Amino acid sequence: MKSLSCTGVSNVVNIVLVLVLNFIYTSARRVPVNDYYGLYEHHQPQFAAAIEKLEHEPKWVENWPDASITMGQVSGVALDNSGLLLVFHRGPNIWGASTFSDRNVYNGIGEKPIPEPTILVINDTGELVDKWGKNLFYMPHGITVDAVGNVWLTDVALHQVFKFTPDQRDKPAMVLGEKFVPGDDESHFCKPSAVAVMSSGEFFVADGYCNTRIIKFAPDGTRILQWGKRYGDSPFVFKVPHALALAEERGAVCAADRERGRVACFRADNGTYLAAYSSWLIGDRLFSVAYAPVHGGRLYVVNGPSGGAPVRGYVLEYESGRLVGTFAPAGKFSNPHDVAVSADGARLFVPELDPYRVCKFVDDTPRNASDTAPRAKPTATVEMSGSSAVSMGAVGTWGAVSGAMGAALGAVGAALLALGALALLRARNRGKEVEAEPLVQ
Numbered sequence: 001m002k003s004l005s006c007t008g009v010s011n012v013v014n015i016v017l018v019l020v021l022n023f024i025y026t027s028a029r030r031v032p033v034n035d036y037y038g039l040y041e042h043h044q045p046q047f048a049a050a051i052e053k054l055e056h057e058p059k060w061v062e063n064w065p066d067a068s069i070t071m072g073q074v075s076g077v078a079l080d081n082s083g084l085l086l087v088f089h090r091g092p093n094i095w096g097a098s099t100f101s102d103r104n105v106y107n108g109i110g111e112k113p114i115p116e117p118t119i120l121v122i123n124d125t126g127e128l129v130d131k132w133g134k135n136l137f138y139m140p141h142g143i144t145v146d147a148v149g150n151v152w153l154t155d156v157a158l159h160q161v162f163k164f165t166p167d168q169r170d171k172p173a174m175v176l177g178e179k180f181v182p183g184d185d186e187s188h189f190c191k192p193s194a195v196a197v198m199s200s201g202e203f204f205v206a207d208g209y210c211n212t213r214i215i216k217f218a219p220d221g222t223r224i225l226q227w228g229k230r231y232g233d234s235p236f237v238f239k240v241p242h243a244l245a246l247a248e249e250r251g252a253v254c255a256a257d258r259e260r261g262r263v264a265c266f267r268a269d270n271g272t273y274l275a276a277y278s279s280w281l282i283g284d285r286l287f288s289v290a291y292a293p294v295h296g297g298r299l300y301v302v303n304g305p306s307g308g309a310p311v312r313g314y315v316l317e318y319e320s321g322r323l324v325g326t327f328a329p330a331g332k333f334s335n336p337h338d339v340a341v342s343a344d345g346a347r348l349f350v351p352e353l354d355p356y357r358v359c360k361f362v363d364d365t366p367r368n369a370s371d372t373a374p375r376a377k378p379t380a381t382v383e384m385s386g387s388s389a390v391s392m393g394a395v396g397t398w399g400a401v402s403g404a405m406g407a408a409l410g411a412v413g414a415a416l417l418a419l420g421a422l423a424l425l426r427a428r429n430r431g432k433e434v435e436a437e438p439l440v441q
Contacts, residue, residue, distance in 0.1 A: 058327050076337070086143055091116045119153075133153075137153070142194035142206075191210050213241070235276055239260045243338060285304040295345075311336065313336070
């Protein structure tokens, strides 16, 4: 009789877990940040089922680029206006545990910069068509190309941001920050990670590993405003703003908040918080984000290792946060670091730190398919200002699951369903605004 009772309890546990997972699939909610450790290890079938529900687009292109192209750790990629891919890599240099002092000073000061070209230009068929950037950088990180062809780069060892014009690749036209000197004032950066440039010439810098802030500049490099906090529960708190993406027709700039596992979007004109996107399926480490104005707007993200989830890329709807696609080479990535997508969503590129490579993906769906996608998809958390999203203080579903395992199962099962109903009601309660925090500095 005792054995039979244990079997019955086990069945109740399985039923409750299935109900909760199904609820997570079909409705938007907040999952507490940094609450994913060990999740994949114990729930691999649930992750596999969720990934299977997604469209496996875009698709990986094997044997690209040309095998003769050699590169080091690839930190960033960007597409220029002609469709060429620019690859920013570290050559023989590797960012390791001894690369920086405990004060964020580069330990390689006095050594020569990377002697080989750090920017490789590759065409759509995978051929190397140009290379430049030798004897300039120490620890490459972010790269972007603006509307007129200027190339913007960040170097975390130099603590600087660089702008190169199309007709001058040997010397930067603009340099921001002091060489090798980290800082948090108006004339210094500390390991700046990324740049995003608007069509007006105004640009944003994610600063970055130490300063947890985003800074907006005028085209001439004059500071306009900044926002970001190190501590607290505010949507303005960052834990490594690692990459930036512009949704310019929406007036938004979005940051990949790496160690909080989210994409956080803000008004590009004044830094007001707009929305954040996260998902238990993506995990609590999100390395990069790109945006394409297809199907009403889509975000393309890559997560990272040790984040409690399979290392893959995901496609999200900008408006709803609904996960609609996933992508990875031969099943999964190892250590993806950035993502770039063409404006039509047809071509996607992801570099990895290890192995040293760039992966290409293609997707014909945005150009050929209807704008109405299948609805049976997992949904990411979306927290919005002035919208119908779950508030910052909402109950975390996975926290409820872990608590349930140690309580009386019948009572907790009912409590979970009640919490689920409450969260769903909150998610659907149109007109309820999340208070937008005023701009920082």
